Amino acid sequence: MISYGYHRYPGRLFIVEGTDGSGKSTQLSLLYQWLKSEGYSVFFSEWNSSPLVKDTTKRAKKRRLFTPTSFSLLHATDFADRTERDIIPPLKAGAIVLADRYIYTAFARDVARGCDRAWVREVYKFAVKPTAAFFFRAPLDVAVDRIASARPQLKFYEAGMDMDWSQDEEESFKIFQGKILNEYDHMVNEFGLTVIDGTQPIRTQQRQMREIVSRYLKEKLKEKAVLAK
Amino acid sequence: MSEMKFYGTALPGIEIGTYPGKLIVIEGTDGVGRSTHVTLLRTWLESTGYAVLDTGMTRSVLAGRGIKDARSGHTLGRLTMQLYYATDFADRLENQILPALRAGFIVLTDRYIYSAVARAVVRGADPNWIRSIYGIALVPDVVFYLRVRSAEDLAGRVLGSGRGFDYWESGMDLGLGNDYYDSFVAYQKLLLKEFDRMSGEYDFQVIDASKSVKRVAIVLRRSIAPLLESEPVTAMAPAPKETLKLQSGTTEPNVSLGVGKSSGEKTKVA
Numbered sequence: 001m002i003s004y005g006y007h008r009y010p011g012r013l014f015i016v017e018g019t020d021g022s023g024k025s026t027q028l029s030l031l032y033q034w035l036k037s038e039g040y041s042v043f044f045s046e047w048n049s050s051p052l053v054k055d056t057t058k059r060a061k062k063r064r065l066f067t068p069t070s071f072s073l074l075h076a077t078d079f080a081d082r083t084e085r086d087i088i089p090p091l092k093a094g095a096i097v098l099a100d101r102y103i104y105t106a107f108a109r110d111v112a113r114g115c116d117r118a119w120v121r122e123v124y125k126f127a128v129k130p131t132a133a134f135f136f137r138a139p140l141d142v143a144v145d146r147i148a149s150a151r152p153q154l155k156f157y158e159a160g161m162d163m164d165w166s167q168d169e170e171e172s173f174k175i176f177q178g179k180i181l182n183e184y185d186h187m188v189n190e191f192g193l194t195v196i197d198g199t200q201p202i203r204t205q206q207r208q209m210r211e212i213v214s215r216y217l218k219e220k221l222k223e224k225a226v227l228a229k
Numbered sequence: 230m231s232e233m234k235f236y237g238t239a240l241p242g243i244e245i246g247t248y249p250g251k252l253i254v255i256e257g258t259d260g261v262g263r264s265t266h267v268t269l270l271r272t273w274l275e276s277t278g279y280a281v282l283d284t285g286m287t288r289s290v291l292a293g294r295g296i297k298d299a300r301s302g303h304t305l306g307r308l309t310m311q312l313y314y315a316t317d318f319a320d321r322l323e324n325q326i327l328p329a330l331r332a333g334f335i336v337l338t339d340r341y342i343y344s345a346v347a348r349a350v351v352r353g354a355d356p357n358w359i360r361s362i363y364g365i366a367l368v369p370d371v372v373f374y375l376r377v378r379s380a381e382d383l384a385g386r387v388l389g390s391g392r393g394f395d396y397w398e399s400g401m402d403l404g405l406g407n408d409y410y411d412s413f414v415a416y417q418k419l420l421l422k423e424f425d426r427m428s429g430e431y432d433f434q435v436i437d438a439s440k441s442v443k444r445v446a447i448v449l450r451r452s453i454a455p456l457l458e459s460e461p462v463t464a465m466a467p468a469p470k471e472t473l474k475l476q477s478g479t480t481e482p483n484v485s486l487g488v489g490k491s492s493g494e495k496t497k498v499a
Contacts, residue, residue, distance in 0.1 A: 001308075001355040052304060053313070056295035065291045068241050069365060070319045074292065077312035084306030114241035122361040126308050 007128045011091035012216055015102040017184065018136035019177050020158070021146030022198045023205070027136065028100050030206045031213065035096055040217070043090040047101035050081035061157055068113035071157070075106055076123050087128055096217075103127045104135070104187055112179035113163060131216050134209060135188060138198035140178055147173075231330075236342075237364015240323065250330035251456055252367060254341040257375035258420050259398040260387040261438040262445065266375070267339045269446050270453070274335055279457070282329040285339035289320035300397060307402075311349045315362050318342065322367065330367075335457075342366045343374075343431060347423035351416070352403065370456060372431060373449060374424060375438035380417035382439060384410060 014031070016024040035042045048057065057074060060066050066074070090097050103124040110120045138146075147154075148170070156162065159169045160176030188195055194212060196205050230247040239245060253270075255263045264285075271281045287293045296313050299305045305313065329336050342363040349359040377383050387394060394409040396402075400416025401409065428435060436448055 001353055001358060003355060003358070050309075052299045052309065053295065055298075056292055060291055065320070067319070067323045069323065070291055070316055073312060073316040073319050073362075077292075077309055077316055080308040080312045081306060084308055116238040116241065119238040119361065119364065122358065123312075125355070125358050 001126055003125045004127055005129045007088075007091075009088070009091035009128070010094040011096060012131040013087065013091060013097045013099065013128055014132050014134070014213055014216075015099040015130045016134045016136060017102060017104045017108075017193065018198060019138065019140075019143045019180055019184070021143040021150070022136040022138040023146075023202070024134070024136040024198075025100055026202065027134070027196075027205055027209055028098055030202075031209055032098055034210060035098075035213075041090075041093075041095045043086065043095055043097045045082055045086040045097060045099045047099075047105060048075070048078055050078040050085070052081050053078040061155070064156060064162070066157065066162065068110065068115050068162075071113065071162075072106065072110040072115050072120060072123065075110075079103065079106070079124070080126065083127060091128065099130070102130060102133065104133065104184065104191065104193070107187060108180045108183035111183050112176060113160070132212055133191065133193045134212075135184060135193040135195050136198040136205070137181075137184070137195050140174070140181055142199060143177060143181075144170075144174055231370055234368040235364065236366050236368060237361055240319075240365050243327075248327075248330040249333040251335045251371075252326065252330060252338070252369040253335060253453065253456075254338050254343075254369045254372040255375065256340055256343050256372055256424070256433070257438060258344075258377070258383060258417055258424065259395075260383045260390065261375040261377055262386075262442065263339050263375060265442060266445060266449060267337050269442075270337055270449060273450060274337075274453075280332075280334045281337060282325060282334045283337040283339065284321050284325050286314065286344070287317055289317040290324065291320035292317040305402075307352045307354070311345070311352070311354055311359060312362075314345050314348075318345065318363070319365060322365065326367070338369075341369060341372065343372070343424065343427055343433075346427065347420050350423050351400070351419045371452070372433050373452070374428060374433035374435050375445065376424070376435050377421075377438050380414045380421060383417050384413055387413070 016028045018024040032042055032044060048054070053074065057078065060070075060074065087097055087099070106124060107117075107120055111117050154169050154173050159173040161169060161172055163172070163176070165175045166172040184193075187193060196208055198205070230249055231251065232247055233239075233243075233245045255267055255270075257263050267283055267285075271283055274281050287296045292313060296317060299310075299313065326336050326338070346356075346359050346363060350356050377386070387398075394413050398416075399409045399413040400419075401412050403412070403416060405415035405419075406412035424433075427433065434452060436445060438445060440448075
Protein backbone atom coordinates (compact mmCIF):
# COMPACT_ATOMS: atom_id res chain seq x y z
CA MET A 1 0.00 0.00 0.00
CA ILE A 2 1.41 3.36 -0.96
CA SER A 3 0.77 5.89 1.77
CA TYR A 4 0.26 9.63 1.98
CA GLY A 5 3.11 11.65 0.54
CA TYR A 6 4.64 8.73 -1.35
CA HIS A 7 2.43 8.53 -4.41
CA ARG A 8 4.25 9.59 -7.57
CA TYR A 9 2.05 10.34 -10.56
CA PRO A 10 2.48 12.57 -13.57
CA GLY A 11 -0.90 14.26 -13.02
CA ARG A 12 -1.82 17.05 -10.61
CA LEU A 13 -4.30 17.02 -7.77
CA PHE A 14 -5.88 20.23 -6.51
CA ILE A 15 -8.38 20.17 -3.71
CA VAL A 16 -10.56 22.67 -1.89
CA GLU A 17 -11.59 22.59 1.72
CA GLY A 18 -13.56 24.80 4.04
CA THR A 19 -16.65 24.91 6.18
CA ASP A 20 -20.07 24.77 4.58
CA GLY A 21 -20.82 28.08 2.96
CA SER A 22 -17.19 29.15 2.63
CA GLY A 23 -17.53 29.48 -1.15
CA LYS A 24 -15.09 26.69 -2.00
CA SER A 25 -17.31 24.90 -4.52
CA THR A 26 -17.89 28.10 -6.50
CA GLN A 27 -14.15 28.65 -6.66
CA LEU A 28 -13.45 25.09 -7.75
CA SER A 29 -15.94 25.23 -10.61
CA LEU A 30 -14.39 28.49 -11.81
CA LEU A 31 -11.00 26.83 -11.74
CA TYR A 32 -12.41 23.89 -13.67
CA GLN A 33 -13.75 26.16 -16.43
CA TRP A 34 -10.43 27.92 -16.72
CA LEU A 35 -8.35 24.73 -16.90
CA LYS A 36 -10.66 23.24 -19.52
CA SER A 37 -10.52 26.36 -21.63
CA GLU A 38 -6.72 26.20 -21.40
CA GLY A 39 -6.86 22.76 -22.96
CA TYR A 40 -6.10 20.48 -20.02
CA SER A 41 -7.95 17.25 -19.37
CA VAL A 42 -9.59 17.79 -16.03
CA PHE A 43 -11.48 15.39 -13.81
CA PHE A 44 -13.78 16.39 -11.05
CA SER A 45 -14.27 14.39 -7.87
CA GLU A 46 -16.77 15.13 -5.16
CA TRP A 47 -17.09 14.11 -1.52
CA ASN A 48 -19.66 11.35 -0.92
CA SER A 49 -19.88 10.26 -4.50
CA SER A 50 -19.02 6.58 -4.59
CA PRO A 51 -21.82 4.62 -6.26
CA LEU A 52 -20.87 1.58 -4.15
CA VAL A 53 -21.41 3.30 -0.85
CA LYS A 54 -24.08 5.86 -1.72
CA ASP A 55 -27.11 3.73 -0.85
CA THR A 56 -25.66 2.67 2.48
CA THR A 57 -24.87 6.27 3.45
CA LYS A 58 -28.29 7.47 2.38
CA ARG A 59 -30.08 4.79 4.33
CA ALA A 60 -27.92 5.28 7.42
CA LYS A 61 -28.56 9.02 7.41
CA LYS A 62 -32.26 8.56 6.99
CA ARG A 63 -32.53 5.94 9.72
CA ARG A 64 -29.91 7.66 11.91
CA LEU A 65 -27.78 4.56 12.26
CA PHE A 66 -24.40 6.26 12.59
CA THR A 67 -22.08 6.51 15.55
CA PRO A 68 -19.05 8.83 15.20
CA THR A 69 -16.85 5.81 14.44
CA SER A 70 -19.09 4.21 11.84
CA PHE A 71 -19.74 7.64 10.29
CA SER A 72 -16.00 8.08 9.98
CA LEU A 73 -15.36 4.61 8.57
CA LEU A 74 -18.18 4.68 6.02
CA HIS A 75 -16.96 8.04 4.71
CA ALA A 76 -13.46 6.58 4.54
CA THR A 77 -14.90 3.70 2.51
CA ASP A 78 -16.50 6.18 0.14
CA PHE A 79 -13.24 8.07 -0.12
CA ALA A 80 -11.28 4.87 -0.78
CA ASP A 81 -13.60 4.06 -3.68
CA ARG A 82 -13.14 7.59 -5.04
CA THR A 83 -9.38 7.24 -4.67
CA GLU A 84 -9.25 3.90 -6.45
CA ARG A 85 -11.68 4.89 -9.21
CA ASP A 86 -11.64 8.64 -9.79
CA ILE A 87 -8.38 9.93 -8.41
CA ILE A 88 -5.49 7.54 -9.00
CA PRO A 89 -6.30 6.46 -12.59
CA PRO A 90 -6.52 10.02 -14.04
CA LEU A 91 -3.43 11.05 -12.09
CA LYS A 92 -1.57 8.10 -13.57
CA ALA A 93 -2.74 9.17 -17.00
CA GLY A 94 -1.29 12.62 -16.41
CA ALA A 95 -4.57 14.49 -16.01
CA ILE A 96 -5.58 17.16 -13.55
CA VAL A 97 -7.94 16.08 -10.80
CA LEU A 98 -9.99 18.59 -8.86
CA ALA A 99 -11.55 17.43 -5.62
CA ASP A 100 -14.31 19.22 -3.76
CA ARG A 101 -13.47 18.31 -0.15
CA TYR A 102 -10.75 15.86 0.67
CA ILE A 103 -9.39 14.01 3.70
CA TYR A 104 -9.21 17.21 5.72
CA THR A 105 -13.00 17.36 5.76
CA ALA A 106 -12.99 13.99 7.49
CA PHE A 107 -10.25 15.04 9.89
CA ALA A 108 -12.16 18.18 10.87
CA ARG A 109 -15.58 16.60 11.10
CA ASP A 110 -14.71 13.29 12.72
CA VAL A 111 -12.48 14.87 15.35
CA ALA A 112 -15.22 17.44 16.06
CA ARG A 113 -17.44 14.40 16.69
CA GLY A 114 -14.98 12.98 19.19
CA CYS A 115 -12.91 10.55 17.09
CA ASP A 116 -9.25 10.33 17.98
CA ARG A 117 -7.05 12.67 15.89
CA ALA A 118 -4.25 10.18 15.29
CA TRP A 119 -6.67 7.34 14.52
CA VAL A 120 -8.55 9.27 11.82
CA ARG A 121 -5.28 10.32 10.18
CA GLU A 122 -4.13 6.70 10.17
CA VAL A 123 -7.39 5.53 8.55
CA TYR A 124 -6.81 7.89 5.60
CA LYS A 125 -3.11 7.10 5.19
CA PHE A 126 -3.77 5.61 1.76
CA ALA A 127 -4.82 9.00 0.34
CA VAL A 128 -2.80 10.73 -2.36
CA LYS A 129 -1.17 13.92 -1.11
CA PRO A 130 -2.57 16.84 -3.10
CA THR A 131 -0.34 19.01 -5.28
CA ALA A 132 -1.97 21.97 -3.54
CA ALA A 133 -4.76 22.14 -0.97
CA PHE A 134 -6.81 25.32 -0.64
CA PHE A 135 -8.58 26.12 2.57
CA PHE A 136 -11.28 28.75 2.13
CA ARG A 137 -11.56 30.40 5.44
CA ALA A 138 -14.69 32.32 6.32
CA PRO A 139 -15.56 33.55 9.81
CA LEU A 140 -18.11 31.37 11.55
CA ASP A 141 -21.01 33.83 11.40
CA VAL A 142 -20.50 34.45 7.67
CA ALA A 143 -20.53 30.73 6.92
CA VAL A 144 -23.54 30.10 9.10
CA ASP A 145 -25.47 32.95 7.49
CA ARG A 146 -24.68 31.71 3.99
CA ILE A 147 -25.91 28.23 4.78
CA ALA A 148 -28.98 29.40 6.64
CA SER A 149 -30.07 31.59 3.72
CA ALA A 150 -29.31 28.94 1.11
CA ARG A 151 -31.08 26.03 2.74
CA PRO A 152 -34.55 25.89 4.23
CA GLN A 153 -33.68 23.15 6.69
CA LEU A 154 -30.49 21.70 8.08
CA LYS A 155 -30.02 17.96 7.96
CA PHE A 156 -29.64 15.90 11.12
CA TYR A 157 -25.95 14.95 10.83
CA GLU A 158 -25.02 18.18 9.07
CA ALA A 159 -26.25 20.08 12.10
CA GLY A 160 -24.41 17.68 14.44
CA MET A 161 -27.72 16.77 16.07
CA ASP A 162 -26.36 13.27 16.79
CA MET A 163 -23.99 14.76 19.34
CA ASP A 164 -26.57 16.21 21.74
CA TRP A 165 -24.77 19.53 21.97
CA SER A 166 -28.05 21.38 21.78
CA GLN A 167 -31.68 20.61 21.11
CA ASP A 168 -31.85 23.63 18.86
CA GLU A 169 -30.74 22.81 15.31
CA GLU A 170 -29.22 26.17 14.50
CA GLU A 171 -27.42 26.32 17.81
CA SER A 172 -26.08 22.79 17.35
CA PHE A 173 -24.95 23.63 13.82
CA LYS A 174 -23.05 26.67 15.11
CA ILE A 175 -21.32 24.64 17.81
CA PHE A 176 -20.41 21.96 15.27
CA GLN A 177 -19.09 24.43 12.69
CA GLY A 178 -17.07 26.18 15.41
CA LYS A 179 -15.35 22.90 16.32
CA ILE A 180 -14.75 22.14 12.65
CA LEU A 181 -13.21 25.55 12.03
CA ASN A 182 -10.94 25.02 15.00
CA GLU A 183 -9.73 21.72 13.55
CA TYR A 184 -9.09 23.31 10.14
CA ASP A 185 -7.00 26.02 11.76
CA HIS A 186 -4.86 23.34 13.38
CA MET A 187 -4.37 21.61 10.04
CA VAL A 188 -3.06 24.65 8.16
CA ASN A 189 0.47 24.06 9.38
CA GLU A 190 0.22 20.32 9.83
CA PHE A 191 -0.62 19.73 6.16
CA GLY A 192 0.56 22.97 4.58
CA LEU A 193 -2.89 24.11 3.48
CA THR A 194 -3.03 27.29 1.42
CA VAL A 195 -5.42 29.64 3.18
CA ILE A 196 -7.66 31.80 1.01
CA ASP A 197 -9.68 34.49 2.70
CA GLY A 198 -13.25 33.57 1.83
CA THR A 199 -14.58 37.05 2.59
CA GLN A 200 -12.76 38.59 -0.39
CA PRO A 201 -14.60 39.18 -3.66
CA ILE A 202 -15.03 36.02 -5.70
CA ARG A 203 -12.78 37.27 -8.52
CA THR A 204 -9.96 38.13 -6.12
CA GLN A 205 -10.06 34.65 -4.60
CA GLN A 206 -10.08 33.07 -8.05
CA ARG A 207 -7.07 35.13 -9.14
CA GLN A 208 -5.08 33.92 -6.13
CA MET A 209 -6.08 30.37 -6.79
CA ARG A 210 -5.15 30.44 -10.49
CA GLU A 211 -1.81 31.99 -9.74
CA ILE A 212 -0.89 29.19 -7.38
CA VAL A 213 -2.26 26.44 -9.61
CA SER A 214 -0.37 27.75 -12.66
CA ARG A 215 2.92 27.28 -10.81
CA TYR A 216 2.36 23.54 -10.87
CA LEU A 217 1.27 23.25 -14.47
CA LYS A 218 3.78 22.41 -17.08
CA GLU A 219 3.28 22.82 -20.79
CA LYS A 220 3.90 19.10 -21.04
CA LEU A 221 0.65 18.24 -19.28
CA LYS A 222 -1.20 20.38 -21.76
CA GLU A 223 0.39 18.90 -24.86
CA LYS A 224 -0.34 15.44 -23.66
CA ALA A 225 -3.95 16.35 -23.09
CA VAL A 226 -4.26 17.92 -26.54
CA LEU A 227 -2.69 14.91 -28.22
CA ALA A 228 -5.03 12.61 -26.37
CA LYS A 229 -7.94 14.32 -28.04
CA MET B 230 -16.53 -9.49 35.18
CA SER B 231 -14.07 -8.76 32.41
CA GLU B 232 -12.06 -5.58 32.16
CA MET B 233 -12.66 -3.65 28.94
CA LYS B 234 -9.43 -3.55 26.95
CA PHE B 235 -8.92 -2.30 23.43
CA TYR B 236 -6.16 -3.18 20.98
CA GLY B 237 -5.48 0.47 20.24
CA THR B 238 -7.46 3.67 20.43
CA ALA B 239 -10.75 2.97 22.17
CA LEU B 240 -14.01 4.00 20.58
CA PRO B 241 -14.89 7.63 21.13
CA GLY B 242 -17.53 8.32 23.73
CA ILE B 243 -17.25 4.91 25.35
CA GLU B 244 -17.29 4.35 29.07
CA ILE B 245 -14.42 2.02 29.88
CA GLY B 246 -15.12 -0.30 32.76
CA THR B 247 -16.03 -3.90 33.33
CA TYR B 248 -18.69 -6.01 31.67
CA PRO B 249 -20.41 -9.13 32.93
CA GLY B 250 -20.58 -10.96 29.56
CA LYS B 251 -17.92 -12.90 27.68
CA LEU B 252 -16.59 -12.29 24.19
CA ILE B 253 -15.67 -15.56 22.53
CA VAL B 254 -14.16 -15.55 19.05
CA ILE B 255 -14.10 -18.44 16.61
CA GLU B 256 -11.57 -17.69 13.90
CA GLY B 257 -10.21 -19.60 10.97
CA THR B 258 -10.00 -19.58 7.20
CA ASP B 259 -12.89 -20.48 4.89
CA GLY B 260 -14.26 -23.97 5.29
CA VAL B 261 -12.79 -24.94 8.67
CA GLY B 262 -16.21 -25.35 10.24
CA ARG B 263 -16.51 -22.10 12.17
CA SER B 264 -20.24 -21.67 11.73
CA THR B 265 -20.94 -25.31 12.65
CA HIS B 266 -19.13 -24.80 15.94
CA VAL B 267 -20.79 -21.47 16.64
CA THR B 268 -24.17 -23.19 16.26
CA LEU B 269 -23.14 -26.10 18.49
CA LEU B 270 -21.75 -23.78 21.15
CA ARG B 271 -24.84 -21.63 21.09
CA THR B 272 -27.11 -24.60 21.68
CA TRP B 273 -24.90 -25.87 24.47
CA LEU B 274 -24.62 -22.50 26.20
CA GLU B 275 -28.32 -21.76 25.91
CA SER B 276 -29.29 -25.14 27.26
CA THR B 277 -27.01 -24.38 30.20
CA GLY B 278 -28.90 -21.15 30.81
CA TYR B 279 -26.67 -18.55 29.21
CA ALA B 280 -28.02 -15.87 26.95
CA VAL B 281 -26.09 -15.88 23.70
CA LEU B 282 -25.66 -13.38 20.92
CA ASP B 283 -23.98 -14.62 17.80
CA THR B 284 -22.59 -12.36 15.17
CA GLY B 285 -20.27 -12.45 12.20
CA MET B 286 -18.91 -10.49 9.28
CA THR B 287 -21.34 -8.51 7.09
CA ARG B 288 -24.16 -8.93 9.59
CA SER B 289 -24.38 -5.26 10.54
CA VAL B 290 -27.54 -3.29 9.98
CA LEU B 291 -25.46 -0.42 8.66
CA ALA B 292 -23.18 -1.96 6.06
CA GLY B 293 -24.10 -5.63 5.64
CA ARG B 294 -26.31 -5.16 2.63
CA GLY B 295 -23.98 -2.68 0.96
CA ILE B 296 -21.05 -5.10 1.21
CA LYS B 297 -23.07 -7.99 -0.15
CA ASP B 298 -24.26 -5.92 -3.11
CA ALA B 299 -20.74 -4.72 -3.84
CA ARG B 300 -19.33 -8.25 -3.56
CA SER B 301 -21.86 -9.69 -5.92
CA GLY B 302 -20.87 -7.13 -8.53
CA HIS B 303 -17.15 -7.96 -8.04
CA THR B 304 -16.60 -4.23 -8.13
CA LEU B 305 -14.90 -3.63 -4.82
CA GLY B 306 -11.47 -2.06 -4.96
CA ARG B 307 -9.02 -3.41 -2.40
CA LEU B 308 -8.90 -0.44 -0.07
CA THR B 309 -12.61 0.12 -0.39
CA MET B 310 -13.28 -3.46 0.59
CA GLN B 311 -11.08 -3.27 3.72
CA LEU B 312 -12.80 -0.11 4.90
CA TYR B 313 -16.29 -1.36 4.15
CA TYR B 314 -15.56 -4.35 6.37
CA ALA B 315 -14.21 -2.08 9.08
CA THR B 316 -17.45 -0.06 8.94
CA ASP B 317 -19.45 -3.25 9.30
CA PHE B 318 -17.30 -4.25 12.26
CA ALA B 319 -17.62 -0.89 14.03
CA ASP B 320 -21.39 -0.96 13.70
CA ARG B 321 -21.62 -4.48 15.12
CA LEU B 322 -19.17 -3.69 17.91
CA GLU B 323 -21.08 -0.63 19.07
CA ASN B 324 -24.62 -1.74 18.43
CA GLN B 325 -24.51 -5.50 19.00
CA ILE B 326 -21.41 -6.74 20.78
CA LEU B 327 -20.86 -4.12 23.49
CA PRO B 328 -24.52 -3.77 24.51
CA ALA B 329 -24.82 -7.57 24.74
CA LEU B 330 -21.66 -7.88 26.84
CA ARG B 331 -22.89 -5.17 29.17
CA ALA B 332 -26.16 -7.05 29.55
CA GLY B 333 -24.30 -10.20 30.54
CA PHE B 334 -24.61 -12.13 27.28
CA ILE B 335 -22.07 -14.53 25.92
CA VAL B 336 -21.14 -13.15 22.54
CA LEU B 337 -20.03 -15.77 20.05
CA THR B 338 -18.48 -14.24 17.01
CA ASP B 339 -17.85 -16.11 13.80
CA ARG B 340 -14.57 -14.38 12.83
CA TYR B 341 -13.44 -11.15 14.42
CA ILE B 342 -10.84 -8.68 13.25
CA TYR B 343 -8.17 -11.29 12.47
CA SER B 344 -9.74 -12.50 9.24
CA ALA B 345 -10.12 -8.90 8.13
CA VAL B 346 -6.47 -8.19 8.95
CA ALA B 347 -5.29 -11.33 7.13
CA ARG B 348 -7.35 -10.57 4.02
CA ALA B 349 -6.13 -6.99 3.91
CA VAL B 350 -2.46 -7.87 4.36
CA VAL B 351 -2.66 -10.60 1.70
CA ARG B 352 -4.07 -7.91 -0.61
CA GLY B 353 -1.10 -5.64 -0.06
CA ALA B 354 -2.39 -3.39 2.70
CA ASP B 355 0.12 -1.99 5.16
CA PRO B 356 -0.07 -4.36 8.18
CA ASN B 357 0.26 -1.46 10.60
CA TRP B 358 -2.45 0.52 8.85
CA ILE B 359 -5.05 -2.21 9.06
CA ARG B 360 -4.10 -2.96 12.68
CA SER B 361 -4.53 0.69 13.67
CA ILE B 362 -7.96 0.82 12.09
CA TYR B 363 -8.99 -2.21 14.12
CA GLY B 364 -7.45 -0.66 17.20
CA ILE B 365 -11.06 0.14 18.10
CA ALA B 366 -11.67 -3.57 18.71
CA LEU B 367 -12.30 -4.90 22.18
CA VAL B 368 -9.76 -7.54 23.22
CA PRO B 369 -11.84 -10.77 23.45
CA ASP B 370 -11.94 -13.03 26.47
CA VAL B 371 -10.73 -15.85 24.28
CA VAL B 372 -9.88 -16.43 20.62
CA PHE B 373 -10.10 -19.94 19.22
CA TYR B 374 -8.30 -20.43 15.97
CA LEU B 375 -9.51 -23.48 14.08
CA ARG B 376 -6.45 -24.46 12.17
CA VAL B 377 -6.03 -26.79 9.23
CA ARG B 378 -2.67 -28.07 8.07
CA SER B 379 -2.80 -27.08 4.45
CA ALA B 380 -4.78 -25.17 1.88
CA GLU B 381 -5.31 -28.43 -0.04
CA ASP B 382 -7.11 -29.85 3.01
CA LEU B 383 -9.34 -26.79 3.02
CA ALA B 384 -10.17 -27.20 -0.64
CA GLY B 385 -11.29 -30.74 0.10
CA ARG B 386 -13.48 -29.54 2.94
CA VAL B 387 -15.08 -26.81 0.85
CA LEU B 388 -15.87 -29.29 -1.93
CA GLY B 389 -17.09 -31.85 0.59
CA SER B 390 -19.58 -29.34 1.96
CA GLY B 391 -21.16 -29.16 -1.49
CA ARG B 392 -21.04 -25.39 -1.77
CA GLY B 393 -18.20 -25.20 -4.24
CA PHE B 394 -15.76 -22.32 -4.58
CA ASP B 395 -16.80 -18.74 -4.12
CA TYR B 396 -15.21 -15.84 -6.03
CA TRP B 397 -13.92 -13.98 -2.98
CA GLU B 398 -13.07 -17.03 -0.88
CA SER B 399 -10.92 -18.14 -3.77
CA GLY B 400 -9.22 -14.77 -3.93
CA MET B 401 -10.09 -14.50 -7.63
CA ASP B 402 -9.63 -10.71 -7.39
CA LEU B 403 -5.92 -11.32 -6.79
CA GLY B 404 -5.26 -13.23 -10.00
CA LEU B 405 -3.24 -15.92 -8.22
CA GLY B 406 -4.31 -18.86 -10.35
CA ASN B 407 -5.89 -19.75 -13.64
CA ASP B 408 -8.96 -21.39 -12.17
CA TYR B 409 -10.93 -21.38 -8.93
CA TYR B 410 -9.09 -24.37 -7.51
CA ASP B 411 -5.56 -23.06 -8.13
CA SER B 412 -6.55 -19.63 -6.96
CA PHE B 413 -8.28 -20.97 -3.84
CA VAL B 414 -5.25 -22.99 -2.81
CA ALA B 415 -2.79 -20.16 -3.45
CA TYR B 416 -4.98 -17.62 -1.67
CA GLN B 417 -5.75 -19.76 1.36
CA LYS B 418 -2.04 -20.58 1.70
CA LEU B 419 -1.31 -16.88 2.05
CA LEU B 420 -4.11 -16.50 4.58
CA LEU B 421 -2.90 -19.45 6.65
CA LYS B 422 0.54 -17.88 6.79
CA GLU B 423 -0.95 -14.62 8.06
CA PHE B 424 -3.01 -16.43 10.68
CA ASP B 425 0.07 -18.27 11.93
CA ARG B 426 1.87 -14.96 12.13
CA MET B 427 -0.95 -13.48 14.24
CA SER B 428 -1.27 -16.50 16.50
CA GLY B 429 1.22 -15.28 19.11
CA GLU B 430 0.52 -11.59 18.67
CA TYR B 431 -3.15 -12.02 19.49
CA ASP B 432 -2.87 -14.98 21.82
CA PHE B 433 -4.87 -17.50 19.79
CA GLN B 434 -5.86 -20.80 21.33
CA VAL B 435 -5.08 -23.05 18.40
CA ILE B 436 -7.40 -25.98 17.79
CA ASP B 437 -6.68 -28.70 15.27
CA ALA B 438 -9.65 -28.46 12.92
CA SER B 439 -8.76 -31.64 11.04
CA LYS B 440 -10.24 -33.63 13.96
CA SER B 441 -13.87 -34.69 13.83
CA VAL B 442 -16.61 -32.15 14.56
CA LYS B 443 -17.31 -33.95 17.82
CA ARG B 444 -13.69 -33.82 18.98
CA VAL B 445 -13.38 -30.14 18.16
CA ALA B 446 -16.67 -29.40 19.94
CA ILE B 447 -15.44 -31.18 23.07
CA VAL B 448 -12.18 -29.24 23.06
CA LEU B 449 -14.08 -25.97 22.66
CA ARG B 450 -16.45 -26.72 25.53
CA ARG B 451 -13.62 -27.74 27.80
CA SER B 452 -11.79 -24.53 27.11
CA ILE B 453 -14.86 -22.36 27.57
CA ALA B 454 -16.13 -23.96 30.77
CA PRO B 455 -13.46 -22.49 33.08
CA LEU B 456 -14.16 -19.02 31.72
CA LEU B 457 -17.75 -19.35 32.81
CA GLU B 458 -17.06 -21.05 36.10
CA SER B 459 -14.91 -18.18 37.29
CA GLU B 460 -18.07 -16.12 37.39
CA PRO B 461 -19.81 -15.61 40.74
CA VAL B 462 -22.94 -17.10 39.19
CA THR B 463 -21.92 -20.69 38.65
CA ALA B 464 -24.39 -21.83 36.08
CA MET B 465 -22.14 -24.67 35.01
CA ALA B 466 -22.33 -26.41 38.36
CA PRO B 467 -24.21 -29.71 38.17
CA ALA B 468 -26.51 -28.82 41.07
CA PRO B 469 -28.99 -27.42 41.92
CA LYS B 470 -31.07 -28.56 38.98
CA GLU B 471 -34.39 -27.04 38.18
CA THR B 472 -36.75 -27.36 35.31
CA LEU B 473 -37.11 -24.10 33.56
CA LYS B 474 -40.54 -23.31 32.23
CA LEU B 475 -40.20 -21.06 29.23
CA GLN B 476 -42.78 -18.43 28.38
CA SER B 477 -43.63 -20.10 25.13
CA GLY B 478 -44.80 -23.09 27.10
CA THR B 479 -42.05 -25.47 26.03
CA THR B 480 -40.25 -27.28 28.76
CA GLU B 481 -36.52 -27.74 28.76
CA PRO B 482 -35.49 -30.52 31.06
CA ASN B 483 -32.52 -30.32 33.38
CA VAL B 484 -31.46 -26.78 32.80
CA SER B 485 -28.88 -25.93 35.40
CA LEU B 486 -29.49 -22.58 36.95
CA GLY B 487 -27.09 -20.82 39.20
CA VAL B 488 -28.18 -18.89 42.23
CA GLY B 489 -29.74 -15.61 41.27
CA LYS B 490 -29.78 -16.37 37.57
CA SER B 491 -33.23 -15.47 36.37
CA SER B 492 -35.03 -16.94 33.43
CA GLY B 493 -35.33 -13.43 32.03
CA GLU B 494 -31.68 -13.57 31.02
CA LYS B 495 -32.44 -16.29 28.58
CA THR B 496 -33.70 -13.79 26.06
CA LYS B 497 -32.44 -14.40 22.56
CA VAL B 498 -31.17 -11.52 20.54
CA ALA B 499 -31.66 -11.83 16.85
